[in-house]
Amino acid sequence: MKRIVLGFMLIAGVNLFAETTNSSDTNTTNKPMIQIKGSDTLVNAVQVLAEKYMAKNPGKVLSVTGGGSGTGIAALLNGTCSIADSSREMKDKEKSMAKDKVNEIVVGIDGLSVIVNKKNKVSTLTIEQLGKIYRGEVTNWKELGGSNTPISLYGRQPNSGTFDFFREHVVKADYSKQVKEMNGNAQIVESVKTAVSGIGYVGAGYTQNSKEIKVLAISAKTGEKAYKPTFTNVETKLYPISRPLYQYVSGNISEDVKSFLAYEVSSEGQKIMTEEGFFPINEKQKESNYALLGIQKEKVVKGGARAKKS
Amino acid sequence: MKEASIHGCFLFNGLLVVLILVGIFSLLVWASIPAFKEISIKEFLFSSNWNPTSYVKPSYGILSMLVSTLIVTIGAMIFAVPISIGTAAFISDIASSRVREIAKPVVEILASIPSVVIGFIGITLVGPYIAKIFHLPDGLNAINGSILLGIMALPTIISLTEDALKSVPKSYTEASLALGATKWQTIIKVRIPAAASGIIAAIMLGMGRAIGETMTVLMATGCANAMPTGLTDSVRTMTSAIAIELGEVAYGSTHYYALFAVALALFLITFAVNLTADIIFNRRSKL
Numbered sequence: 001m002k003r004i005v006l007g008f009m010l011i012a013g014v015n016l017f018a019e020t021t022n023s024s025d026t027n028t029t030n031k032p033m034i035q036i037k038g039s040d041t042l043v044n045a046v047q048v049l050a051e052k053y054m055a056k057n058p059g060k061v062l063s064v065t066g067g068g069s070g071t072g073i074a075a076l077l078n079g080t081c082s083i084a085d086s087s088r089e090m091k092d093k094e095k096s097m098a099k100d101k102v103n104e105i106v107v108g109i110d111g112l113s114v115i116v117n118k119k120n121k122v123s124t125l126t127i128e129q130l131g132k133i134y135r136g137e138v139t140n141w142k143e144l145g146g147s148n149t150p151i152s153l154y155g156r157q158p159n160s161g162t163f164d165f166f167r168e169h170v171v172k173a174d175y176s177k178q179v180k181e182m183n184g185n186a187q188i189v190e191s192v193k194t195a196v197s198g199i200g201y202v203g204a205g206y207t208q209n210s211k212e213i214k215v216l217a218i219s220a221k222t223g224e225k226a227y228k229p230t231f232t233n234v235e236t237k238l239y240p241i242s243r244p245l246y247q248y249v250s251g252n253i254s255e256d257v258k259s260f261l262a263y264e265v266s267s268e269g270q271k272i273m274t275e276e277g278f279f280p281i282n283e284k285q286k287e288s289n290y291a292l293l294g295i296q297k298e299k300v301v302k303g304g305a306r307a308k309k310s
Numbered sequence: 311m312k313e314a315s316i317h318g319c320f321l322f323n324g325l326l327v328v329l330i331l332v333g334i335f336s337l338l339v340w341a342s343i344p345a346f347k348e349i350s351i352k353e354f355l356f357s358s359n360w361n362p363t364s365y366v367k368p369s370y371g372i373l374s375m376l377v378s379t380l381i382v383t384i385g386a387m388i389f390a391v392p393i394s395i396g397t398a399a400f401i402s403d404i405a406s407s408r409v410r411e412i413a414k415p416v417v418e419i420l421a422s423i424p425s426v427v428i429g430f431i432g433i434t435l436v437g438p439y440i441a442k443i444f445h446l447p448d449g450l451n452a453i454n455g456s457i458l459l460g461i462m463a464l465p466t467i468i469s470l471t472e473d474a475l476k477s478v479p480k481s482y483t484e485a486s487l488a489l490g491a492t493k494w495q496t497i498i499k500v501r502i503p504a505a506a507s508g509i510i511a512a513i514m515l516g517m518g519r520a521i522g523e524t525m526t527v528l529m530a531t532g533c534a535n536a537m538p539t540g541l542t543d544s545v546r547t548m549t550s551a552i553a554i555e556l557g558e559v560a561y562g563s564t565h566y567y568a569l570f571a572v573a574l575a576l577f578l579i580t581f582a583v584n585l586t587a588d589i590i591f592n593r594r595s596k597l
Contacts, residue, residue, distance in 0.1 A: 177536035
């Protein structure tokens with residue numbers, strides 16, 4: 001009996017040792033795995049991109065996890081991931097903490113959507129009103145033309161890039177202390193679905209297929225026309241709160257990583273981004289991506305004529 | 311020779327455990343000290359504003375989170391204690407041996423449910439009911455957290471209360487029944503009071519479990535930063551704050567060390583609760 005137990009412990013110990021030396025995010029194992037961490041806004045879309053990429057390139061292994069843009073960037077700086085998804089720009093302070101040079105790719109555009117419950121009478125808001133709501137200065141829907149109910153605020157947690165972006169561009173101060181900090185975009189959608197007096201901000205990809213929520217039309221200033229985050233409105237920048245979605249890599253980019261990044265910014269990858277509810281990158285972003293990745297541009301007509309979107 | 315090596319083996323294990331505890335404590339203290347170079351202890355303990363990633367000025371006051379942790383814990387005890395004592399009394403005194411054989415393992419299995427699963431049940435099942443009963447927009451508040459933590463503390467309190475009841479001398483029970491008391495009166499007025507110190511120790515240990523719970527409260531209490539004014543408010547406990555923020559904080563920043571200081575505060579509170587439980591426990595065994 002003692003020998004069986006001892007033998008079992010020996011096997012377990014050897015296994016454990018083997019696991020730890022077979023480290024998961026370096027190229028020393030037979031299957032080099034690309035670890036992608038970060039933005040909750042991007043996580044679903046990047047997962048689909050990774051799956052389609054792996055289907056096209058058998059033998060390549062990618063792993064996609066969330067945790068928020070802040071977590072992804074921290075992981076990139078600590079060397080525990082190869083690609084960091086981020087729905088906000090990396091801060092200079094963060095870039096300066098990196099050991100190697102950090103490179104930025106734009107993989108899509110997000111029309112940051114403000115959602116309310118379907119039963120809410122309010123359909124449009126100005127950026128100023130949104131700011132007041134989230135600063136806690138306006139607390140009842142009746143002040144905005146809705147019913148006499150206190151506003152129930154839903155937001156993200158401080159590790160989120162969306163939290164950061166929304167605060168920077170809309171709230172422009174600290175959030176109200178009454179904002180309930182939810183664990184991700186999906187939880188905000190679920191909460192607004194059930195809370196009739198709820199309001200939340202989520203990435204455009206999370207408003208597809210949701211019948212119980214309503215996406216608000218936002219106007220940049222009082223008196224101006226309000227726009228919903230549709231394809232045209234985001235492309236022509238009529239929708240006031242759209243933002244690029246980034247991926248960051250550091251140091252020398254390996255061929256495997258480069259290949260996946262190239263797939264993401266190709267027309268096929270961008271089509272997948274659109275199917276996931278986001279918007280494709282514009283020409284200027286495409287050019288800087290291609291320059292970084294060192295690949296030829298697809299079907300670009302030089303010398304003045306604008307390339308048509310494929 | 312064999313005796314000595316076995317003795318040494320057990321001694322090593324015992325020392326290892328003590329070493330781990332002392333190690334964790336010193337790590338927390340060591341990592342908290344740099345925080346207090348930037349943050350005054352007065353701000354840390356008495357300010358209700360915890361906002362290290364503030365747009366304007368970072369603040370590091372744990373008072374709101376401390377109150378939130380206490381509210382949720384006390385709520386959990388209010389929920390768990392009556393149920394636990396009742397269940398323990400049922401299992402030890404009233405149930406037939408066949409019912410007991412089923413009830414005891416069920417209680418133990420309750421302890422093995424992962425905290426994430428309980429948090430999930432809180433969001434999807436308990437939450438909507440709370441929202442409906444209290445006319446709230448959603449069920450993510452202190453009441454939800456209290457119920458879930460109460461459920462998690464039940465197995466601990468039930469097991470230990472049952473042990474306490476079992477160790478009440480049979481002579482007490484026999485004397486009470488002989489004097490004409492009913493079984494019910496005996497349980498309520500004789501057995502439970504006799505086991506009081508053991509029950510209190512059980513409650514304190516259950517409390518220790520509730521204070522340190524992270525995932526469940528993170529999911530089910532709504533994590534709003536405001537100082538709670540009532541049980542229907544969304545609250546953020548110290549454990550949630552650490553879990554949310556430690557993933558993205560920069561190593562070596564004030565925020566980083568401040569989180570260790572919060573962990574140290576949590577450790578000291580849990581330690582105090584467990585120590586009290588231990589003292590009460592030991593005092594009764596000297597009876």
